[in-house]
Amino acid sequence: MKTFKHEDLDEDILTDLLEEINELYEASEQTLIELELKPQDNELQRSLFRSIHTIKGDLGLVNFSPLIPLLQHVEDLLDFLRKGQIEYTSNMSDLVLLTMDRVKIFVESCITAGSASYDESLFLQLVIQIKRINPDNSPQHEKLLAEAVLLLDPSLDLHPGDEETAANDQSPPAALGTTGIPKSISSEKRSDIVFFRELMKPIEKRSMYWEGRGDRIAKLAAYINKVAGSPIDEDQLAVACYMHDFGMAFMPIELLHKEGKLNEQEFNLMRSHVYKSARLLEYLNQWNDARKIVMQHHERIDGSGYPLGLKEKDICDGAMLLAILDTFDAITHARAHDSHLQRPKKKAVIEINRIAKGQFSIKWMRAFNTGMAALLTK
Numbered sequence: 001m002k003t004f005k006h007e008d009l010d011e012d013i014l015t016d017l018l019e020e021i022n023e024l025y026e027a028s029e030q031t032l033i034e035l036e037l038k039p040q041d042n043e044l045q046r047s048l049f050r051s052i053h054t055i056k057g058d059l060g061l062v063n064f065s066p067l068i069p070l071l072q073h074v075e076d077l078l079d080f081l082r083k084g085q086i087e088y089t090s091n092m093s094d095l096v097l098l099t100m101d102r103v104k105i106f107v108e109s110c111i112t113a114g115s116a117s118y119d120e121s122l123f124l125q126l127v128i129q130i131k132r133i134n135p136d137n138s139p140q141h142e143k144l145l146a147e148a149v150l151l152l153d154p155s156l157d158l159h160p161g162d163e164e165t166a167a168n169d170q171s172p173p174a175a176l177g178t179t180g181i182p183k184s185i186s187s188e189k190r191s192d193i194v195f196f197r198e199l200m201k202p203i204e205k206r207s208m209y210w211e212g213r214g215d216r217i218a219k220l221a222a223y224i225n226k227v228a229g230s231p232i233d234e235d236q237l238a239v240a241c242y243m244h245d246f247g248m249a250f251m252p253i254e255l256l257h258k259e260g261k262l263n264e265q266e267f268n269l270m271r272s273h274v275y276k277s278a279r280l281l282e283y284l285n286q287w288n289d290a291r292k293i294v295m296q297h298h299e300r301i302d303g304s305g306y307p308l309g310l311k312e313k314d315i316c317d318g319a320m321l322l323a324i325l326d327t328f329d330a331i332t333h334a335r336a337h338d339s340h341l342q343r344p345k346k347k348a349v350i351e352i353n354r355i356a357k358g359q360f361s362i363k364w365m366r367a368f369n370t371g372m373a374a375l376l377t378k
Helices: 011-037 042-061 065-082 090-113 120-131 135-152 163-167 187-204 213-227 234-243 246-250 264-271 273-279 285-296 317-332 345-355 362-376
Strands: 002-005 115-118
Touching (some): 065 120, 090 115, 187 213, 187 234, 264 273, 285 317, 317 345
Antiparallel strands (some): 002 115
């Protein structure tokens, strides 16, 4: 590993740089999701190219040189794409997002520590691998892209022929997915989930404490579900994760941001968000299971939850998992109406185990603990 120390730059410049990278990351993530639906859409392809080009230019302006060659070759790859010389694939999506993850981590480290460690050998291998992809060897593109993705994250994908082995392997996957949207679904379902995700973005802006919440919970839910052997339909789970708190946006803002304990009237009003959220899915029969998860995610296994006071045997698996992850996200990200203080993730796991009795499913707590142990000890 090598260490990069940036020039003496104004803190505001670095902060602005990170903010722009975060904005471009979010925009690129949405573009990539839309490309899954419309892989031939040239405007989407061009938009993705512009995002990477802008990030590369921004890093060049502040002389963050270790990242430039890698970004240049990702840009070259996307240039082939926008010119119609190669085809878009999901592996290309993973490569772009994982590269941008590296950029974010690098810049964040420079801001917080004044320097960043990076693997020069890995970056060189990636450059060589991406350079091998050109318009003249299209039959090899998927293999080459998959190999590049595995260099960035060896745990993200399976080698061909490993699927059966993985199905019998009880150890947890080592990484979260790059998005909260399942990959192996029909275009119709993917279109619905993209719509629900987009619907939640302005809702999340309703409160300063919610931004990114839907994606965080959807990614972690998909991961823990896999740890447990995927007993929950991944499509239904994703929709529930994005839609479960939709009704919260229609609460008075002073209630959402109230510090301290809610009174009985306020608590009853807050509880009504479950019905508001579930009703949005009421006439979408293909998402009945997601609606059930949304309705039940505040139930407790001892029957003390709401809105119906169901006990464990009557609560669906998706709701029992979402209940854990909803609480985990609340105590790892500041939220005014919660009495918990924001906690680091490891302490949050301990806290959830402390309060689990009577509230959370033992089966799903076991899967949660297994998955979080793998994520936090990587």
